[in-house]
Structure formats: C-alpha cells, structure tokens
Amino acid sequence: MKIAVLPGDGIGPEIVAEAVKVLDALKLDLQLQSAPVGGAAYEASGHPLPPATLELAQASDAILFGAVGDWKYDTLERALRPEQAILGLRKALGLFANFRPAICYKELTHASSLKPELVSGLDILIIRELTGDIYFGQPRGRRTAPDGHFPGAEEAFDTMRYSRPEIERIGHVAFQAAQKRSKRVTSVDKANVLETFQLWKDVMTEVGKQYPDVQLDHMYVDNAAMQLVKEPKRFDVVVTGNMFGDILSDEASMLTGSIGMLPSASLNDKKQGLYEPSHGSAPDIAGKGVANPLATILSAAMMLRFSLGQEAAAQKIEAAVQKVLAQGLRTPDIYSEGTTKVGTQQMGDAVVAAL
Numbered sequence: 001m002k003i004a005v006l007p008g009d010g011i012g013p014e015i016v017a018e019a020v021k022v023l024d025a026l027k028l029d030l031q032l033q034s035a036p037v038g039g040a041a042y043e044a045s046g047h048p049l050p051p052a053t054l055e056l057a058q059a060s061d062a063i064l065f066g067a068v069g070d071w072k073y074d075t076l077e078r079a080l081r082p083e084q085a086i087l088g089l090r091k092a093l094g095l096f097a098n099f100r101p102a103i104c105y106k107e108l109t110h111a112s113s114l115k116p117e118l119v120s121g122l123d124i125l126i127i128r129e130l131t132g133d134i135y136f137g138q139p140r141g142r143r144t145a146p147d148g149h150f151p152g153a154e155e156a157f158d159t160m161r162y163s164r165p166e167i168e169r170i171g172h173v174a175f176q177a178a179q180k181r182s183k184r185v186t187s188v189d190k191a192n193v194l195e196t197f198q199l200w201k202d203v204m205t206e207v208g209k210q211y212p213d214v215q216l217d218h219m220y221v222d223n224a225a226m227q228l229v230k231e232p233k234r235f236d237v238v239v240t241g242n243m244f245g246d247i248l249s250d251e252a253s254m255l256t257g258s259i260g261m262l263p264s265a266s267l268n269d270k271k272q273g274l275y276e277p278s279h280g281s282a283p284d285i286a287g288k289g290v291a292n293p294l295a296t297i298l299s300a301a302m303m304l305r306f307s308l309g310q311e312a313a314a315q316k317i318e319a320a321v322q323k324v325l326a327q328g329l330r331t332p333d334i335y336s337e338g339t340t341k342v343g344t345q346q347m348g349d350a351v352v353a354a355l
C-alpha cells in the first residue's frame with residue numbers, strides 16, 4: 001500500500017511526523033514517500049503543487065496531508081498561493097466527498113464551548129460535497145455592472161451550480177455512511193431561496209427512496225446552523241454542499257473542544273483519498289512544538305479505514321487516542337486544570353506507547 005506523505009507548511013511537518021510515527025508503530029506493509037507541497041514547495045521550486053508531487057499523489061493509494069499556507073504568501077498571485085495545492089489535488093484526483101466527523105471525547109466534554117450535557121457523547125458526521133457549488137462554478141469575475149442597483153459600478157460575481165449526477169453521487173455516499181451508523185441523514189439546503197438547492201433537495205429525496213432503511217430529513221442551512229449549537233445531538237449524518245459544509249463543519253468543530261482534534265477524509269469514487277486535519281497551518285504556533293497532533297493521527301486512522309481496508313488498525317489508533325486522553329495528557333489547546341500539559345512529540349510518543 002503506497003502512501004504519499006505531504007507535510008506542507010507551518011505546523012504541517014510537526015504534526016505529520018507524529019502521525020508517521022504512529023503508522024510505523026503498527027508494523028503494517030506500508031510504503032511511505034514524502035514530497036513538498038504548498039509554501040514549502042513554492043520556496044523550493046516556484047510552484048505550490050509541483051508536477052512530481054502531483055504524480056506521486058496520483059500513483060498512491062492514499063495521501064497523508066498536513067496543512068498549507070502562511071500570511072507571507074498573501075501577496076502572491078492566486079495561482080501561486082499555497083492553498084492552490086489542496087484545491088489542485090482535490091480537482092486532479094476527483095476528491096468529491098469530504099468526511100468530517102465531529103466527535104466529543106468524554107474527557108474533553110468540558111473543553112467544548114457548549115454546556116457539557118449538550119455535547120457529551122456527541123458523534124456526528126458531516127459530509128461535504130467538495131468539487132462543485134459556488135467555489136468552482138463559472139462564470140466568475142469582476143466587471144462593470146451592466147444593470148442592477150448601481151449600473152456602471154465595479155461588481156464581482158460567482159456562480160452557484162450543481163448538476164444532478166454530482167448531487168446523486170454525494171447522496172449515495174451519505175446514505176451508505178448512514179447505513180453503517182444510526183440510519184439518519186439530514187440534508188442541508190437553502191431550497192426556499194436558491195434553485196441550485198431546490199434541485200439538491202429533489203435529488204436527495206429521490207436517492208433516499210433507494211435507501212428505505214435510512215430516515216431522511218431536510219433542513220435549511222440557517223436553521224441547521226442554529227440547531228448545531230442548540231441541540232447538536234439531534235444530528236447523525238449531515239450531507240450538504242461545498243460552501244454550507246465548509247461553514248457548518250467549522251462550526252461543529254468547536255463543539256468538540258478544539259479544531260486540533262478533528263480529522264478529515266476526502267474521497268473519490270475509487271476509494272483513493274486525501275487525509276488531513278481539519279485545521280490549517282497555524283502559523284501562530286508553528287515551530288514551537290505545541291500543536292495538537294491528534295487530528296492528524298486520527299486522519300491516519302481514517303486513511304487506514306477508508307482507503308487501505310485496515311479497519312482493525314484504524315480502531316487501534318482511535319482506542320490509543322482515547323487512552324492518552326484518559327491518561328490526562330493534553331496539548332495546550334485542550335488543556336484544563338488537573339490535566340498534564342504535553343507538547344506535540346510527547347503526545348505522539350504517548351499514542352505510540354498506548355498502541
């Protein structure tokens with residue numbers, strides 16, 4: 001099994017090193033190969049996603065990705081910015097299904113920004129469509145307004161669009177995920193205002209008929225944003241478009257205590273996947289050895305589960321993470337009184353020891 005390891009920028013190399021340590025400790029037959037990506041690749045070769053890195057990713061069963069980006073690249077033209085690397089990988093590999101589980105570990109119930117009783121036992125799965133919607137829709141651009149409230153003024157525009165097959169394939173992913181969980185799907189849309197999301201709702205309803213064992217309900221995105229903080233445990237699998245999913249999954253991350261705990265998987269229809277923590281490169285804490293590596297370690301577990309068919313190994317990692325939390329070990333982002341503060345490497349070492 002071939003894994004491309006792309007550490008990237010900021011805390012990326014620090015947290016990926018810990019996940020690699022954990023994978024090594026499992027003694028599976030894995031071939032890991034590293035390559036530069038993001039700002040690190042731009043510094044070395046003038047491109048955030050060099051052809052050799054893309055080729056390595058394409059030839060691998062899975063990609064373990066750290067994070068990319070730094071404020072110092074904000075003045076570069078858009079095509080050269082580190083973030084283009086992750087967009088380029090999603091596009092080149094057709095990674096359309098983004099799994100973002102939000103699990104509140106029992107030990108971190110008090111780290112959440114919500115009352116403990118609202119989040120204790122929380123385990124929801126947000127499935128975000130990743131290659132369509134307003135983030136990629138054409139046309140887009142700037143122009144002189146031909147009409148509207150201020151004709152002749154400078155204006156900018158983007159296009160929200162989804163095709164039926166795009167909605168169908170993410171729908172099947174969501175219903176099949178729900179079959180393995182509590183058999184409930186909430187499809188989040190804005191069908192009351194947007195034609196794109198009326199089609200979304202119609203197609204989700206049709207796909208849902210093929211899964212009579214799964215209960216489907218629909219919710220408008222504004223209500224979903226509210227329900228996530230009012231009564232998050234009412235959700236199980238949430239499926240939604242690219243932009244709503246981006247926002248709701250970040251909102252859900254805060255229910256669990258820290259974004260440093262949240263893994264993610266981005267999959268295509270060949271089970272090839274890119275696995276990365278939900279957070280970014282955290283330039284404010286890079287190089288200090290304090291970043292929480294658990295989101296990346298849990299992403300490695302998702303990689304074993306979804307792309308490499310190693311469910312038992314995935315569960316071992318998840319149990320080891322639970323164990324280090326139960327031991328009271330905490331990086332600063334999840335620290336609370338009475339627990340033991342540790343750094344990035346100590347946390348990784350503890351997971352290996354627990355394994």
Ligand code: NAI
Binds near residue numbers: 260
């Ligand atoms: P961020 O997620 O990097 O950081 C937000 C806050 O969370 C910071 O205070 C950071 O210190 C903290 N944080 C993040 N991960 C942590 C961890 N593992 N342990 C402890 N604390 C952690 O988001 P921000 O600051 O908006 O963006 C920083 C850079 O990352 C930008 O250049 C952005 O474009 C990029 N980014 C990259 C992503 C990716 O590679 N997929 C995703 C999101 C942002």
Ligand code: MG
Binds near residue numbers: 246247250
């Ligand atoms: Mg986001």
